[in-house]
Amino acid sequence: MASVSELLFSSRxxxxxxxxxxxxxxxxxxxxxxxxxxxxxVLVLTIDPARRLANAMGLASxxxxxxxxDLGAGASGSxxxxxxxxxxxxxxxxxxxxxxxxxxxxxxxxxxxxSERLTGTQEYMALERLFDLYxxxxxxxxxxDTPPSTNALDFFDAPRRTAQMFDESVxxxxxxxxxxxxxxxxxxxxxxxxxxxxLLAVVGGDAFIAELSQFFEAMRIVRASxxxxxxxxxxxxxxRDTHYVLxxxxxxxxxxxxxxxxxxxxxxxxxxxxCVLNRAHTxxxxxDLALMPESLDPETALLRELYARVVCLAERxxxxxxxxxxxxxxxxxxxxxxxxxxxxxLAQLDRLGEALSQ
Amino acid sequence: MLGNDVIDLRETKLLLVTGKGGxxxxxxxxAFAxxxxxxxxxVLVCEMDEQPAMAAxxxxxxxxxxxxxxxxxxxxxxxxxxxxxxxxxxxxFVPSRRATDLLLKNRVARVFFESAPGVMESVMLxxxxxxxxxxxxxxxxxxxPATGHAYTLLRLPASMAAMVSVGQLAAxxxxxxxxxxxxxxxxxxxxxLPEELPVQETLEFEAKVRAGVDTxxxxxxxxxxxxxxxxxxxxxxVADLAPGPRERWREALAxxxxxSHEDQRGxxxxxxxxxxGLVTIPWIFRRDDDFSLVGAVTEALARWTVY
Numbered sequence: 023m024a025s026v027s028e029l030l031f032s033s034r035x036x037x038x039x040x041x042x043x044x045x046x047x048x049x050x051x052x053x054x055x056x057x058x059x060x061x062x063x064v065l066v067l068t069i070d071p072a073r074r075l076a077n078a079m080g081l082a083s084x085x086x087x088x089x090x091x092d093l094g095a096g097a098s099g100s101x102x103x104x105x106x107x108x109x110x111x112x113x114x115x116x117x118x119x120x121x122x123x124x125x126x127x128x129x130x131x132x133x134x135x136x137s138e139r140l141t142g143t144q145e146y147m148a149l150e151r152l153f154d155l156y157x158x159x160x161x162x163x164x165x166x167d168t169p170p171s172t173n174a175l176d177f178f179d180a181p182r183r184t185a186q187m188f189d190e191s192v193x194x195x196x197x198x199x200x201x202x203x204x205x206x207x208x209x210x211x212x213x214x215x216x217x218x219x220x221l222l223a224v225v226g227g228d229a230f231i232a233e234l235s236q237f238f239e240a241m242r243i244v245r246a247s248x249x250x251x252x253x254x255x256x257x258x259x260x261x262r263d264t265h266y267v268l269x270x271x272x273x274x275x276x277x278x279x280x281x282x283x284x285x286x287x288x289x290x291x292x293x294x295x296x297c298v299l300n301r302a303h304t305x306x307x308x309x310d311l312a313l314m315p316e317s318l319d320p321e322t323a324l325l326r327e328l329y330a331r332v333v334c335l336a337e338r339x340x341x342x343x344x345x346x347x348x349x350x351x352x353x354x355x356x357x358x359x360x361x362x363x364x365x366x367x368l369a370q371l372d373r374l375g376e377a378l379s380q
Numbered sequence: 381m382l383g384n385d386v387i388d389l390r391e392t393k394l395l396l397v398t399g400k401g402g403x404x405x406x407x408x409x410x411a412f413a414x415x416x417x418x419x420x421x422x423v424l425v426c427e428m429d430e431q432p433a434m435a436a437x438x439x440x441x442x443x444x445x446x447x448x449x450x451x452x453x454x455x456x457x458x459x460x461x462x463x464x465x466x467x468x469x470x471x472x473f474v475p476s477r478r479a480t481d482l483l484l485k486n487r488v489a490r491v492f493f494e495s496a497p498g499v500m501e502s503v504m505l506x507x508x509x510x511x512x513x514x515x516x517x518x519x520x521x522x523x524x525p526a527t528g529h530a531y532t533l534l535r536l537p538a539s540m541a542a543m544v545s546v547g548q549l550a551a552x553x554x555x556x557x558x559x560x561x562x563x564x565x566x567x568x569x570x571x572x573l574p575e576e577l578p579v580q581e582t583l584e585f586e587a588k589v590r591a592g593v594d595t596x597x598x599x600x601x602x603x604x605x606x607x608x609x610x611x612x613x614x615x616x617x618v619a620d621l622a623p624g625p626r627e628r629w630r631e632a633l634a635x636x637x638x639x640s641h642e643d644q645r646g647x648x649x650x651x652x653x654x655x656x657g658l659v660t661i662p663w664i665f666r667r668d669d670d671f672s673l674v675g676a677v678t679e680a681l682a683r684w685t686v687y
Contacts, residue, residue: 042401
């Protein structure tokens with residue numbers, strides 16, 4: 023079982039996974055900073071950081087290109103941070119791969135809708151961007167903060183879903199010249215494409231079909247590149263020097279979610295190397311209540327109530343930690359105490375990084 | 381403004397609940413459902429998650445899937461996500477059930493429906509609309525995805541209308557947009573914690589919804605308010621304790637002070653900047669199981685709601 027410190031030295035890619043609201047982005051930044059402090063060239067790729075986190079790293083704002091974080095004088099490593107802009111990444115990809123067709127694709131309404139608004143695009147694009155950055159060779163370690171999502175694992179499914187979306191057998195339904203080439207008996211008796219088209223025409227109207235056909239026609243040009251990259255991203259995600267860090271908090275519901283994520287990651291062949299339980303209040307005990315004076319004055323009663331509440335919380339959280347430890351037997355489980363001061367400067371990220379590596 | 385905000389749910393047919401992840405959205409959803417059920421209404425909770433959690437919150441062992449199942453007195457739950465939902469959706473539009481079944485058996489077709497953006501979202505919204513129209517329930521409560529995806533969902537009827545102008549789906553999306561835009565019958569509830577980041581995101585989301593969606597945020601539920609009275613000075617006896625307990629007592633006091641301070645600040649910011657009504661739910665420290673938590677939140681909610 024490798025400690026978090028060891029992971030930061032041996033990995034090329036650290037993927038932070040977890041549901042929303044557990045400090046995943048801050049944890050990603052702290053891990054990246056920690057590795058940079060130990061001499062590695064690190065990039066942290068975040069999806070939607072709070073402005074305060076960007077400020078903590080000394081960056082007025084984060085953009086779609088890596089920006090250097092000032093680590094102070096004498097630093098041997100380096101840290102870059104960037105925030106994903108899904109729309110921008112998608113447009114860039116189209117411009118790069120579609121050549122003269124780029125304008126037509128970028129102007130298609132279905133493309134615009136898909137690249138801007140619809141669920142899943144962010145996931146596709148995060149992996150797309152990861153691929154470029156990972157391949158660039160500029161960084162020893164990339165720390166990837168995955169998008170918050172109801173189903174956090176949609177993310178790993180994104181390359182498969184992208185590839186499927188542009189699967190030739192699906193695209194051919196919408197592309198007349200390919201369709202006529204189908205001549206097997208089965209295809210003539212039951213052509214799923216024809217059924218789908220008819221159905222979509224009923225549901226969406228003919229204009230929708232026309233636009234969809236145009237979209238697929240245009241996307242055919244970039245499809246090969248999409249699929250190729252999708253496969254290679256999967257290879258990166260399965261690589262031996264890729265490690266998964268599960269971020270949660272010791273709260274019962276978050277632990278349930280974390281346990282579910284842990285098991286599903288394992289089913290996907292991705293084992294969790296470390297679990298981080300943030301914002302813990304585990305170090306308060308009932309016994310401490312007996313140490314306060316036996317007094318009946320209102321202030322003492324108030325304090326007793328206050329401490330009793332904190333103990334309630336601590337007991338529940340200890341139970342949560344224990345449950346996760348049971349499930350994640352092969353991962354190191356790190357419990358990070360709740361800091362009362364928010365992360366507003368690099369020093370606090372350093373402090374969090376230290377707590378993470380203990 | 382806080383204080384005079386009562387959530388009037390007497391005419392509400394559809395209650396949409398969303399919030400940033402980890403703010404207790406599902407528990408608040410459950411509490412709204414329980415409160416309405418206690419008032420004698422027939423309630424359906426729609427979940428949109430691959431791993432539904434509502435039954436567990438009610439201490440029920442029911443396997444919640446596509447068809448509504450009883451999870452508590454007068455409360456049913458269903459999950460509107462997945463292939464069963466897709467099938468029901470297609471049945472509505474395609475005259476031949478056999479053709480639909482054949483289609484869904486086809487691997488390639490399934491792949492298309494799973495991966496084409498917006499399709500599953502349309503299916504989920506359509507199912508919610510079906511339940512509202514069925515008349516089987518007095519109130520439909522939707523445990524929406526977290527705010528990012530919830531916005532996509534709320535926008536969907538408008539997005540689809542822009543993309544699909546004729547056909548049955550267009551008509552259906554228009555009908556749905558009408559329900560969502562009816563402020564008397566639909567309410568959008570935003571759940572938040574009083575902490576700085578969730579408060580900031582809540583205000584941003586409220587503004588985004590106001591600009592981009594017909595359904596305004598009607599109520600912001602401030603969940604887990606940890607207001608407690610903490611003495612300004614450390615009690616004298618703390619200094620006499622052994623180092624271990626002394627540190628823990630000091631930390632507990634600092635923590636309580638920090639909580640109170642942070643929550644009051646978050647509350648003040650919401651009072652100053654939010655347009656929607658505000659209600660508060662205290663942090664529930666003592667809870668034996670999930671259902672006792674839902675019960676305590678329901679009790680706290682009761683003073684803010686009229687059914």
